[in-house]
Amino acid sequence: MNELIKKAASLLEANEVQVVIGYGLGSAKRPQAIFVTTPAGCEQLIFDNRCIQNLAVYLTKQEIRKLGKPAIVAPLPVLRSIVQLVAEQQLTEGDLVVLGIDPDGKLLEFSSFKAIESFLSDHKIVIEEKYLKKIEEIKNMPVGERFAYWVELLEPCFKCYACRAACPLCYCTRCTIENNQPQWIPVASHLQGNLEWHVMRAMHLAGRCTDCEACYHACPLGIPIHLLNKSLIQDLSESFGDYGPKISEPNMLSSFDPDDKESFIR
Amino acid sequence: MSEFEPKIVAFVCNWCTYAGADLTGTSRIKYAQNVKIIRFPCTGRIDFMLLLKAFAEGADGIIVSGCHPNDCHYTSGNFHARRRWITFRSLLDFLGIDVRRIQFSWVSAAEGAKWAEIANTTVNNIRELGPYTDYAKVAVHLKKEAKV
Amino acid sequence: MQTGNYSINEPSMSKLFDNLAEKGKTMYAPKNRGERILFQKVEKFGEIAGDYLLTANSAKEVVFPRYEKVFSYKKTQDGILINDPTGNPFSEVVLWGSRPCDAAAFIPMTNTFEKDYIDNLYVKRRKNLLVLSFSCNTCDEFCFCTSVNGGPGNTAGSDILFTRLQTGDFLAEIITEKGKKVVEENSSLFEASTAEGKEQSLAKVEPRFNQDEIQAKLQELFENPLWAEKSRACLGCGTCAYICPVCSCFDIQDEAHGSQGTRLRCWDSCGFSLFTLHTSGHNPRPDQGTRWRQRILHKFRYMPDKSKIAGCVGCGRCSRSCPAGINILDTVTAL
Ligand code: SF4
Ligand code: SF4
Ligand code: SF4
Ligand code: SF4
Ligand code: FES
Numbered sequence: 001m002n003e004l005i006k007k008a009a010s011l012l013e014a015n016e017v018q019v020v021i022g023y024g025l026g027s028a029k030r031p032q033a034i035f036v037t038t039p040a041g042c043e044q045l046i047f048d049n050r051c052i053q054n055l056a057v058y059l060t061k062q063e064i065r066k067l068g069k070p071a072i073v074a075p076l077p078v079l080r081s082i083v084q085l086v087a088e089q090q091l092t093e094g095d096l097v098v099l100g101i102d103p104d105g106k107l108l109e110f111s112s113f114k115a116i117e118s119f120l121s122d123h124k125i126v127i128e129e130k131y132l133k134k135i136e137e138i139k140n141m142p143v144g145e146r147f148a149y150w151v152e153l154l155e156p157c158f159k160c161y162a163c164r165a166a167c168p169l170c171y172c173t174r175c176t177i178e179n180n181q182p183q184w185i186p187v188a189s190h191l192q193g194n195l196e197w198h199v200m201r202a203m204h205l206a207g208r209c210t211d212c213e214a215c216y217h218a219c220p221l222g223i224p225i226h227l228l229n230k231s232l233i234q235d236l237s238e239s240f241g242d243y244g245p246k247i248s249e250p251n252m253l254s255s256f257d258p259d260d261k262e263s264f265i266r
Numbered sequence: 267m268s269e270f271e272p273k274i275v276a277f278v279c280n281w282c283t284y285a286g287a288d289l290t291g292t293s294r295i296k297y298a299q300n301v302k303i304i305r306f307p308c309t310g311r312i313d314f315m316l317l318l319k320a321f322a323e324g325a326d327g328i329i330v331s332g333c334h335p336n337d338c339h340y341t342s343g344n345f346h347a348r349r350r351w352i353t354f355r356s357l358l359d360f361l362g363i364d365v366r367r368i369q370f371s372w373v374s375a376a377e378g379a380k381w382a383e384i385a386n387t388t389v390n391n392i393r394e395l396g397p398y399t400d401y402a403k404v405a406v407h408l409k410k411e412a413k414v
Numbered sequence: 415m416q417t418g419n420y421s422i423n424e425p426s427m428s429k430l431f432d433n434l435a436e437k438g439k440t441m442y443a444p445k446n447r448g449e450r451i452l453f454q455k456v457e458k459f460g461e462i463a464g465d466y467l468l469t470a471n472s473a474k475e476v477v478f479p480r481y482e483k484v485f486s487y488k489k490t491q492d493g494i495l496i497n498d499p500t501g502n503p504f505s506e507v508v509l510w511g512s513r514p515c516d517a518a519a520f521i522p523m524t525n526t527f528e529k530d531y532i533d534n535l536y537v538k539r540r541k542n543l544l545v546l547s548f549s550c551n552t553c554d555e556f557c558f559c560t561s562v563n564g565g566p567g568n569t570a571g572s573d574i575l576f577t578r579l580q581t582g583d584f585l586a587e588i589i590t591e592k593g594k595k596v597v598e599e600n601s602s603l604f605e606a607s608t609a610e611g612k613e614q615s616l617a618k619v620e621p622r623f624n625q626d627e628i629q630a631k632l633q634e635l636f637e638n639p640l641w642a643e644k645s646r647a648c649l650g651c652g653t654c655a656y657i658c659p660v661c662s663c664f665d666i667q668d669e670a671h672g673s674q675g676t677r678l679r680c681w682d683s684c685g686f687s688l689f690t691l692h693t694s695g696h697n698p699r700p701d702q703g704t705r706w707r708q709r710i711l712h713k714f715r716y717m718p719d720k721s722k723i724a725g726c727v728g729c730g731r732c733s734r735s736c737p738a739g740i741n742i743l744d745t746v747t748a749l
Contacts, residue, residue, distance in 0.1 A: 028555050032739030033647040053738065057649065063642070063701050139360065146362025147400050156452060158471070158480045158656050158681060165651035166737045178688060180667065184315065187667045188481035188680045191404035196318060199357065203314055206353045218737035220653045221470055222449030228357065235356040240349070253353065256345035258335060262352050265370040266384060 003107045004047060004073065007099060009039035011071050017097050018068025021058050023051040033058065035067060047073060047101060054214035056081035056168035060090055071097035076123055077212035079116050081168035084210055084245035086113045090171060117247050125211045125244050127230050135231050151191055154198055156221050159189040163225055164201065166218035169208050176200060202228040207236055207252030210245055272326040272392035274301045276385070277312045279343075282333035282374045289378030297382035298389040301329065308332065310343030314354040317368065322405035327367045327392035329384065334372040344372075366391070367398055417594050420586040421607035422576070427584065428459040430603050434508050434596075439544070442476055443510040444469045453509075462511060467552055468729060472659035473516045476507050477523065477539040480656075481680045484535070484666070489673035500534040504542050512547040515559045515729040517571030519659030520545065525721045526662045544592055547572040553617040556730030558743060561623050564727055566616040579611045587612075623747050625714070625724055631749045632715035641710075642703030644745040647738040648685065650702055654709070654732035654742075655683035660725045663689075684708045710745055 008020045024034035024044040031051045035058075036042050056078045058064040074082060079100055085091045093113055100108030100116070103123070110116050127135075138146060161177075164170040177185050177197055185200055186193035201215075202225075209229040216226035237243035240252055240260070249255075278284050284305045290297060306312050309332030320328055330351070338344040351370055359365045369388045373381045392398075422430070435441050435457070443456045444463045450470040451463045486497045509516075520540065527536035550557075550566035559565055569575045573593035577585040586604060588594050597604050655661040665682035668675055682689060685706075690699045699705050713725035726742070733741040 026739045027741050027744050028733070028739075030739050035646050058647075063646065063703065135360075141362070143362050143364050144400060146360075147364075148362070150361050151404060153448065156447060156454070156471070160652035160656040160683070161686075162649070162651035162653045162737045165649035173687070183667065183669065186669060187665070188669070188678050190481060192322060193481075195361070195404060196315065199318065199361070200315065202357055203354065206357070214737075218649075218651070218653075220657050220735035220737075221447075221452065224448070228360065231360045232353065232357055235360075236353060239352050239356075253349055254346075256342065256349050258345060260345070260348055260352070262348065264355065264365075265348070265351070265372060 004099060004101070005042045005045050007107060007109075008036065008045060008071060008073075009042040011097055012037070012042065013039045016069075017071040019064070020045070020071045020073070020099075021055050021064070022073035022099075023047055023053075023055070035064065037067065045073065047075070047105065051075070052213075052217055054078055054081055054166065054168050054212045056085065057166060057214065059085060059096065059168070060171040069096060071099055073099050073101065075101045076103060077210065077214075078168075080120060080125070080210035080245050081212060083113065083117050083120060083247060084169060084208055085171075087245060087247050087251060088169075088208070113247055117245075120244065124242075125233065127211065127234055131227070131230050132234070134227065135234065138227070138231075151195070153223060154194045154225075155191065157189055157194045157198070157223055157225075158221070159187070159193070159197060160220065162218040162220060163215035166214040167205070168212070168214065169205060169210070170201075176204070198225055198228060201225070202232060205229055206232050207240075207243075207254075208245075209233060270393060270397060272300050272389055272397070273324060274298075274327045274329060274385075274388060274392060275320040275325045276301050276303045276329035276331065277316060277320075278303055278305060278329070278373075279309045279312075279332035279339075280305050280307055281339040282337060282372075283331040283381065285375035286373040286377045286381045289375065290381045291378075293378045295378055295382045297385045300389050301385045308338060308340050308343035309347035310338075310340065312347065314350060317354075317358075318363075318401065321363070321367075321398065321401035324402045326395075326398045327369070327388055329369045329371065329388055331371040331373050331381075331384065334374055337374060363401060364395070364398060366395060417588045417590075418597075419607050419609045420588065420597060420604040421579075421583050422586050422604050423583045426603035427576075430596075430600055431459040431462075431510065433600055433603075434510075434544075437506075439506045439508045441508050441510055442473065453512075456510075467550070467554060467557075468513055468516075468731060468734075470731075470735065471657055472519065472729070472731060473509050473512050474519065474523065474659050474662070476509050476543055477520065477536055478527075478662055478664075478681075481667075481678050482535060484677045484679055486676040487674060500538060504538045506542045506544070507539070508544045508546060510546050512545055512572070513550055513729070514547055514566060514568040514570075514572070514575065515557075515564055515727040516659055517545050517547045517575075518559075518564050518568055518727045519729075520571045522660050522717060522721070522723050522725050522727075523662060525717070525723060529721065544596065545572045545574075546596075547575050549575060549577040549612070549615065550617045550619075551578060551615055553619045554730070554734075556733045556741070556743070557617075557619050557728060558622045558730060559728035560619045560621045562625050562724050562726055562728040566619055567612055577612050577615050579615050581611070585609060585612055585615075622743055625718070628714050628746055628749055629718050629724075632711055635749065636707070636711075640745070640748060641707040642701070644748065645702045645706035645740065648702040648706060648740055649738050650685050650687055650705070651737060652681070652683035652686060653735050653737060654740075655685060656681055657731045657735055659727060659729060659731070660713070684712070706745070710742075714746065 011017045020036040022045045026032040185196045451466045453469045527533040573590045575587045663682045664679040691697045717725035
């Protein structure tokens with residue numbers, strides 16, 4: 001912790017960065033994102049396992065970009081999002097300083113985005129056992145029952161879009177769901193509107209989602225929409241090989257292999 | 267009692283499958299009349315959401331078809347489409363939308379007979395599966411609420 | 415208007431629920447749904463969640479559904495036919511298990527929909543709504559009802575307020591004519607009583623600020639760095655507005671289907687970047703800071719300026735659920 005505070009303060013001191021995006025304790029003693037602009041303010045920085053918000057979401061926000069060059073506290077999920085954002089040309093080298101935190105809580109320094117990418121090649125996305133089980137369980141339901149299960153699960157969604165807002169990769173300033181001339185996906189949160197919204201969200205994140213779970217943690221109604229993303233991660237890695245954010249290879253769904261295999265096209 | 271006649275929507279690319287289906291006609295090969303063809307510039311342009319829209323409107327089955335790999339008029343539209351189909355199909359399946367009702371195929375401009383065969387088998391398969399109402403039911407509010 | 419106090423025991427509570435449900439009323443109550451407790455339709459008394467402080471969603475859906483048909487149209491040979499749903503019968507709804515803050519929220523909500531413009535959809539739903547609330551015997555650090563003229567035993571907005579007494583029985587305070595009717599129709603379940611023991615059974619919710627002072631301060635603070643500062647972590651989602659029992663902004667959407675269609679009103683939020691975006695591309699509230707200012711000003715200045723009642727009942731839902739951990743108290747107490 002001290003290491004992180006010292007490093008962050010020195011970056012601000014030297015004016016190498018103008019803001020440090022990190023975790024601090026809010027008034028209700030909950031960890032929340034803080035934006036530190038003075039070396040002394042770095043004392044507020046904390047990091048522990050309650051710090052689950054994905055801070056990478058702030059890297060593309062205009063309000064935060066206005067604060068100047070950032071340093072960002074980056075545990076694994078944040079590192080993955082950063083690499084994906086780089087792969088999608090949303091960040092360029094020199095835009096930010098990454099204060100990596102390895103799974104043991106140690107501070108990591110990276111000389112380049114490539115260095116993060118190679119660090120991540122030793123920390124691959126693995127879907128947790130409990131989720132694999134859940135996915136399996138859902139897949140084993142008869143098709144009609146499975147549909148009813150999802151309809152029931154998604155019914156309460158009132159389309160607050162917190163899942164979208166919290167996702168570092170949902171950075172579009174104009175989302176497809178907001179197209180209403182003509183309307184494509186119903187805006188109303190009735191069953192069809194909800195289903196199509198979640199199908200669209202999962203599809204637009206297919207091959208890009210880094211399994212950070214920010215969407216799920218954000219949902220005020222606790223709807224486990226990340227199951228859709230997780231199931232796709234599983235299936236895509238089976239179909240197209242090694243899954244995970246990469247700078248050196250094109251995105252999974254914006255590229256192809258002439259030899260892609262499937263068993264359902266006649 | 268009249269037999270159930272499935273409603274099938276086919277999303278096809280202009281350059282191969284559409285031309286192929288044309289050839290089916292000019293070759294005077296008869297095939298099921300249940301298939302409504304919608305023409306797209308390329309399979310790469312067939313938005314995944316269109317399939318759900320077809321189900322919402324009451325389609326019992328869907329055909330998605332275009333040029334064989336390496337034959338796409340735009341070089342790689344169908345390669346991209348194939349990846350998307352693999353992804354989309356797996357998502358739909360996970361959501362419990364009946365993917366047995368979606369037939370993907372490659373039909374070239376010269377394959378009039380293959381088109382007839384795809385159309386006929388799809389119609390037969392869907393006839394066996396029966397009407398598809400799961401998805402249309404969640405969309406029924408549209409028609410119901412619009413009733414005057 | 416207080417029309418009397420009664421007591422009712424636990425078994426009679428479930429009888430009361432059944433009696434109301436049997437009359438064909440739609441029952442809304444807190445019920446487990448996946449990982450949360452949500453206000454939703456319930457059929458049986460046993461489905462109601464036992465232990466909860468507040469539901470994750472608010473109860474506003476019973477008067478202001480998340481999407482609602484305003485009218486539908488159909489083009490015919492004889493011209494365009496319009497169907498106005500306000501002519502339809504509205505079902506009678508019982509909100510069971512609301513908290514005093516949930517109930518109090520119907521007052522500013524009614525100010526919004528029944529003053530100036532009278533919104534018949536709201537009027538009809540509100541008229542058909544029976545509010546049976548339960549006092550709070552616990553609270554958490556996000557609750558601040560006592561700072562906005564409410565409290566854990568506040569009766570405003572409820573038809574009957576039940577308080578679980580230390581004896582295990584419930585005190586039933588009858589607040590309105592609707593509430594009185596419930597007692598009359600179920601008289602065997604109620605016994606006359608006094609309000610004794612109520613205070614001891616209520617949670618202690620410390621006041622956090624003085625609403626009048628806040629209202630006065632907000633007359634001046636339109637341009638202030640505080641807005642951007644306090645909203646820096648804001649993600650611009652709709653959570654705080656959608657779970658707020660008072661927020662009532664909506665968006666008009668048309669769902670067309672050939673030559674017929676439906677006009678819907680759907681919840682909207684001042685936190686969304688599109689909320690005030692003009693066709694020209696200009697946005698008078700260009701960032702989350704100005705949007706956050708709107709949220710606070712609307713609730714703590716504009717609404718009380720206009721009708722004496724704040725647009726916040728202190729339920730704390732927005733702070734509890736904000737995905738970025740923003741606490742509305744931090745802003746209000748920093749003014
Ligand atoms: S955060 Fe939850 S309620 Fe909000 S849009 Fe996403 S799934 Fe729906
Ligand atoms: S979709 Fe969810 S899990 Fe995937 S990157 Fe976005 S927030 Fe993270
Ligand atoms: S819930 Fe939080 S993040 Fe979402 S708009 Fe409100 S304050 Fe911002
Ligand atoms: S603003 Fe927040 S605390 Fe106030 S009524 Fe709305 S949700 Fe509750
Ligand atoms: S033109 Fe036929 S698939 Fe691209």
